[in-house]
Amino acid sequence: GQNIDQPTEMTATEGAIVQINCTYQTSGFNGLFWYQQHAGEAPTFLSYNVLDGLEEKGRFSSFLSRSKGYSYLLLKELQMKDSASYLCAVRDSNYQLIWGAGTKLIIKP
Amino acid sequence: GAVVSQHPSWVICKSGTSVKIECRSLDFQATTMFWYRQFPKQSLMLMATSNEGSKATYEQGVEKDKFLINHASLTLSTLTVTSAHPEDSSFYICSATPGQGSSPLHFGNGTRLTVT
Numbered sequence: 001g002q003n004i005d006q007p008t009e010m011t012a013t014e015g016a017i018v019q020i021n022c023t024y025q026t027s028g029f030n031g032l033f034w035y036q037q038h039a040g041e042a043p044t045f046l047s048y049n050v051l052d053g054l055e056e057k058g059r060f061s062s063f064l065s066r067s068k069g070y071s072y073l074l075l076k077e078l079q080m081k082d083s084a085s086y087l088c089a090v091r092d093s094n095y096q097l098i099w100g101a102g103t104k105l106i107i108k109p
Numbered sequence: 110g111a112v113v114s115q116h117p118s119w120v121i122c123k124s125g126t127s128v129k130i131e132c133r134s135l136d137f138q139a140t141t142m143f144w145y146r147q148f149p150k151q152s153l154m155l156m157a158t159s160n161e162g163s164k165a166t167y168e169q170g171v172e173k174d175k176f177l178i179n180h181a182s183l184t185l186s187t188l189t190v191t192s193a194h195p196e197d198s199s200f201y202i203c204s205a206t207p208g209q210g211s212s213p214l215h216f217g218n219g220t221r222l223t224v225t
Contacts, residue, residue, distance in 0.1 A: 033213055042115075042202050042216035043153070087152070097143075097214065101152040 002026045004100035006088050011106045012078055020073045020086050020103045028093020034062050034073045035087040037102065043087055046073070075105075083107045112136055115203050115217025122193055122224055129189045130220045132203030138183035139205035143214065144176075147200045156201075159186040193224040 004024045012018040024032070031050040035043035049055055049064035049071060061074040073086055088100040112135040122128050132142055142159040157178055158166040165178035177189040186205075190197055200221050204214040 040200075040221070042219040045213040045215065048213055097155075099153050099155075 002092065002098045004088055004090060004098055006086075006100040006103045008101070009104045009106065011108060012075075014078055014080060014107055014109050016078050017074065017076050018078060018105065020075075020088075020105065022071045022073070022088035022100055024069050024071075024088070024090045024098070024100075026090050026092045026098055029066060030091040030093065030095055032062075032064055032071050033089045033091070033097070034060075034071075035089065037085045037087060039084070046086075078107050080107050080109070111207055111212075111215045113203065113205050113215045113217040115220055117220055118218060119221040120223070122222070124194055124224055125192055127189055127191045128193055128222060129187055130201055130203070130222075132186045132188070132205070132217050134184045134205045134215075137205075137207040139186075139207070140183060142180060142186040142203055142205045144178065144186075144188050145202045145204065147202060147219075153202070156188075161186075190222065193222070195224045198222055198224045 006022045033048050034046040036046050037043040047062040049062050054063045059076045064071045085102040085104050087102045089097045091097055114133045114135050116131045140161050144156045145153045146156050147153050155168050156171045159178045159180040161180045161183050167173045175191055180186040200219050202216055202219040204216045206212045206214050
């Protein structure tokens with residue numbers, strides 16, 4: 001079966017750095033996406049990785065290792081507005097998106 | 110670019126009535142749109158894949174006669190929840206992508222359905 005694992009919940013302090021991990025086992029691989037979802041709102045696109053390595057976008061970076069079936073989302077200089085759920089999704093060989101259950105990130109002052 | 114508009118944002122209806130939710134791609138054509146449902150504190154659950162000009166593909170366990178999907182044009186898909194019941198109360202979200210490859214899914218703002 002296809003599976004994506006990410007921690008259920010994480011807590012971090014405002015101004016700090018947090019890394020949210022995602023591991024996956026899927027039928028083929030055509031890219032990995034990270035989305036941010038605030039409570040009661042639809043997800044918004046954060047990043048896309050298809051090749052190994054780090055993609056940086058401002059305070060957010062995403063890393064991929066295809067051989068390990070592993071990705072992480074790194075958030076720097078945390079702000080209170082970063083409190084949200086972060087969803088990892090993998091596009092499989094049929095271009096279907098497989099979703100993780102999401103990681104709820106709680107930012108404390 | 111790549112804006113998806115969903116309407117209504119929220120709706121309250123009585124048990125037994127039907128509710129239609131619209132999803133539009135505003136600045137791109139979407140051959141395929143996706144409908145998701147999300148219960149509180151749970152992840153997105155794909156309900157069906159809406160294909161322009163043909164029948165939708167439903168995920169296992171989703172009743173096609175209850176959740177009617179119509180994809181009449183390259184920019185519009187509708188989801189009709191027929192004979193709604195309180196257990197259908199949920200957050201329904203549509204999404205679309207301009208293409209494959211690196212194109213991410215873009216989501217509508219979602220529709221909060223409450224059935225009383």
